[in-house]
Amino acid sequence: MTQNATPPPTIRPVVWSDFTASLALGVRDFRAALWIDLCLACVFVLAGLGMAAVTVMTGQTFWLVLAVLGFPMVGTLAAVGFYEVSRQRSRDLRPGLRQVASLIWAARNGQIPWLAAIVVVIFLFWFFIGHMIFALFLGLAPMTNISTSLAVFLTPSGLTMIAVGTVVGAMFSGLVLALSVHAMPMLLDRDVDFITAMLRSLSAVLEQPMAYLVWGAFIGVVTLLSALPVFLGLFVTMPILGHASWHLYQRLVSDP
Numbered sequence: 001m002t003q004n005a006t007p008p009p010t011i012r013p014v015v016w017s018d019f020t021a022s023l024a025l026g027v028r029d030f031r032a033a034l035w036i037d038l039c040l041a042c043v044f045v046l047a048g049l050g051m052a053a054v055t056v057m058t059g060q061t062f063w064l065v066l067a068v069l070g071f072p073m074v075g076t077l078a079a080v081g082f083y084e085v086s087r088q089r090s091r092d093l094r095p096g097l098r099q100v101a102s103l104i105w106a107a108r109n110g111q112i113p114w115l116a117a118i119v120v121v122i123f124l125f126w127f128f129i130g131h132m133i134f135a136l137f138l139g140l141a142p143m144t145n146i147s148t149s150l151a152v153f154l155t156p157s158g159l160t161m162i163a164v165g166t167v168v169g170a171m172f173s174g175l176v177l178a179l180s181v182h183a184m185p186m187l188l189d190r191d192v193d194f195i196t197a198m199l200r201s202l203s204a205v206l207e208q209p210m211a212y213l214v215w216g217a218f219i220g221v222v223t224l225l226s227a228l229p230v231f232l233g234l235f236v237t238m239p240i241l242g243h244a245s246w247h248l249y250q251r252l253v254s255d256p
Helices: 016-032 034-058 061-078 080-090 097-109 112-138 146-154 156-180 183-189 194-207 209-227 234-252
Strands: none
Touching (some): 016 034, 016 080, 016 234, 034 234, 061 156, 146 156, 194 209
């Protein structure tokens, strides 16, 4: 943070209409910047398809299950490009793909990479815990080919593992949501340090845990469902949720 850094904003309490209005604005931005959003989402859809191909070919499909369950954690990082599109549109500008990419690249020298590193560490820790859960329930199950790799998840032990993993993954996702739901757009919008941004975001969530729990659950369920049809649903849900997250932040913040 520079010497001329702006003071961190305050975040007012959220009401349910803020969520619905933000989603409506997210749909509006998606329709207005359709081709830019599709290009940005394409990167993550291709990454998901590549990850799925590797895990299936190697017979290690449980890693794909962990990645899909943990994807909502890194959704905040993936949404930075959509934040920038909405930010430009809120200033009555017409963002271009090259301009958005340049601004995202320029952010590498700011505070966003620090917050991104924390999210990635939490995501990797989830992989470690998830692997332990897999070993606990399915450590002795045969995972020799594609058919058994898929069928083993439908056994009683497999279904129990998925249930436990979903609960634990939701806890990790909730932590990431609390730290980043307002912090990531704040770092893009203002010159504040990442610790201050995380504390402001965490404070807002702790003041209204039920409201943000519902919002986070909605994001998680929509993201998981959109990833099931070969990740293709992310072409629509990622941009809309990204834009909506920006507009939610913009509606709630105010200068001190």
